[in-house]
Amino acid sequence: MSRYGRAAGIVSLVSDTGGMETGSAGGGAHPDSHRREQLSHLLARIEHADIHVPAWLRATSPENRLPVAAAIVVVVALQLRLPDRYGLHPRWLIPGLEVVLLLVLTAINPVRLNRSTRLGRFASIGLVAAITIDNAISAGGLDYAILKGHTGQDAIGLLGSGAAIYGTNVIAFGIWFWELDRGGPFSRATGTRQYPDFLFPQMADPHLASPDWEPLFFDYLYVSLTNGFAFSPTDTMPLSRWAKALMSFQSIIALSTTALVVARAVNVLQ
DSSP states (O other), rough: HHHHHHHHHHHHHHHHHHHHHTTTTSSSSSSSHHHHHHHHHHEEEEEHHOOOOOOGOOOOOOBBBBHHHHHHHHHHHHHSSOOTSSSSSSSHHHHHHHHHHHHHHHHSSSOOOOOHHHHHHHHHHHHHHHHHHHHHHHHHHHHHHHHHHHHTTTTHHHHHHHHHHHHHHHHHHHHHHHGGGOOOOHHHHHOOOOOOSSEOHHHGGGGOTTTTTOEEEHHHHHHHHHHHHSSSOOOOEEOOOOHHHHHHHHHHHHHHHHHHHHHHHHHOOO
16 A cells, blocks of 8 residues: 555544543543553554555556657647748758657657656657747747738638647647656656646545546646636646746747737738
8 A cells, every 4th residue: 555545544543543542531441551452453443444545646557658649740740731931940850850759759668658768758858848849939930920910811821820839839738747747657657756746626636536547648638728728727726836837838828829810810801
């Protein structure tokens, strides 16, 4: 049993027996003998206590990496969809680098995240960083073109570019949240870190989910999606400073791009 679950059980049981000692203090039994009897009874209850530790606090099976790989493929397609005037040049450079890093990660862990290596960690962080930087530059280029009136009268093309940047923004920060929360997927699978960086509703109230529930990539992608739409946290709260900073940066990109693209598209359609 995890030390966190046993500690919680001890606290509960000590609370239960606290009243026993108070209630029997007036009896005729010797105090030391009574305390030893209570302690023996408490230890026996702890030894046989059936305390189920939530999955997010204990070691679990390695996570499937295919959903993350599929999301990265979608990102590459969205980046190639953008016009050449937005983003870094040559336009194929960053998507090509992302494909190479994805192949490296696939070679290390084809399906399940079983092997934690320094190369894999650097490759995964470098991959999501490349996506984020390229997308932020693309968003800045699009915003600048709108403000300077260089987007022309193609409302459909403008909305398509904005949607590609917005979708990439959601996926990129979903991967960031997944990569960094409680040390990343490998650390979460071993249950070595107690304190989460994101507080999901199932963590705050265990009765909302099965004891085997734990956050997976889709949960972090959903957090990113809702943060991008609402420009603020919704049901999942960021706890650490880096989590708050990332969510703020994502909201800034989403808000600036959405406001300018929609306003310009409406103006063109009128």
